[in-house]
Amino acid sequence: MSEWTVPPAQLRLAPDELSAWLIPIDAPPHRLRDLAETLSPDEQRRAARFHFERDRIRFMAARGALRGILGAYLRRPPAEIVFAYSPHGKPSLADEPSLSFNISHSGDWALCAVALNRRIGVDIESIQPELAGQSIAERFFSPREVAELRALPSAEQSAAFFRCWTRKEAFVKARGEGLSLPLDRFDVSLRPGAPPALLSTLDDPREADRWSILALPAPPGYVASAVVEGPSPSRVFRFIQSP
Numbered sequence: 001m002s003e004w005t006v007p008p009a010q011l012r013l014a015p016d017e018l019s020a021w022l023i024p025i026d027a028p029p030h031r032l033r034d035l036a037e038t039l040s041p042d043e044q045r046r047a048a049r050f051h052f053e054r055d056r057i058r059f060m061a062a063r064g065a066l067r068g069i070l071g072a073y074l075r076r077p078p079a080e081i082v083f084a085y086s087p088h089g090k091p092s093l094a095d096e097p098s099l100s101f102n103i104s105h106s107g108d109w110a111l112c113a114v115a116l117n118r119r120i121g122v123d124i125e126s127i128q129p130e131l132a133g134q135s136i137a138e139r140f141f142s143p144r145e146v147a148e149l150r151a152l153p154s155a156e157q158s159a160a161f162f163r164c165w166t167r168k169e170a171f172v173k174a175r176g177e178g179l180s181l182p183l184d185r186f187d188v189s190l191r192p193g194a195p196p197a198l199l200s201t202l203d204d205p206r207e208a209d210r211w212s213i214l215a216l217p218a219p220p221g222y223v224a225s226a227v228v229e230g231p232s233p234s235r236v237f238r239f240i241q242s243p
């Protein structure tokens with residue numbers, strides 16, 4: 001976890017930089033109460049609708065932490081952050097659209113990334129080796145990705161599967177179109193050692209040059225990826241949010 005550092009008191013972000021934030025979900029009760037108080041009425045209602053307590057806590061912890069992170073960049077109290085939502089549900093800042101962000105959660109962690117003036121998507125997944133061998137790849141990945149995955153030694157397939165999954169999911173989230181963007185109509189790299197990349201997109205061949213994929217370090221047992229519009233950021237900060 002040494003790749004993730006405590007953030008400085010004053011946060012700054014330049015246009016060619018990206019900040020990734022790792023957020024532990026298991027906040028202690030007093031911290032969770034503080035985070036919950038920053039949520040808007042619609043977020044409180046959403047939290048109350050979760051069937052499982054664990055999902056409710058995860059949402060409140062991640063959404064509260066996200067408010068804190070965005071508030072620190074904007075020098076604004078977390079409760080004063082106002083979100084807007086795209087037709088497919090992607091949140092953005094209602095009055096500061098130049099500060100773009102995206103968040104993902106899996107298991108004990110949430111991952112958030114923040115950039116300026118470019119679309120961004122992130123995905124974190126806990127590695128579940130049993131999923132890699134099943135027909136999920138054949139169902140969701142492109143033919144090229146499936147061929148590359150199945151050509152790997154079986155010991156490498158699990159990591160490659162989740163590398164591919166998080167890169168695809170982060171791309172879908174960066175575009176913000178949800179699952180209306182068919183997952184089998186674009187290819188990402190997945191082989192061990194291959195640079196993270198959007199290799200091709202069937203619907204618009206120029207699209208592959210418009211996006212950069214970043215492999216982010218993740219806690220043990222997790223894989224994390226980010227996708228940003230434009231060239232790869234010249235600097236990537238990695239901060240861990242204190243629980």
Ligand SMILES: CC(C)(COP(=O)(O)OP(=O)(O)OC[C@H]1O[C@@H](n2cnc3c(N)ncnc32)[C@H](O)[C@@H]1OP(=O)(O)O)[C@@H](O)C(=O)NCCC(=O)NCCS
Nearest residue numbers: 088089090091103104105140165168169172173176177178
């Ligand atoms: C909703 C979706 C964007 C992500 O869902 P997910 O993987 O379950 O969830 P993640 O934890 O990664 O991300 C959820 C967050 O993304 C954000 N989000 C919601 N809709 C979004 C959209 N259309 N675009 C980008 N981000 C979105 C929200 O902040 C949400 O967090 P919240 O619960 O605090 O509101 C959508 O792409 C989806 O359902 N994907 C599943 C696709 C799949 O089956 N993939 C197979 C392997 S490739």
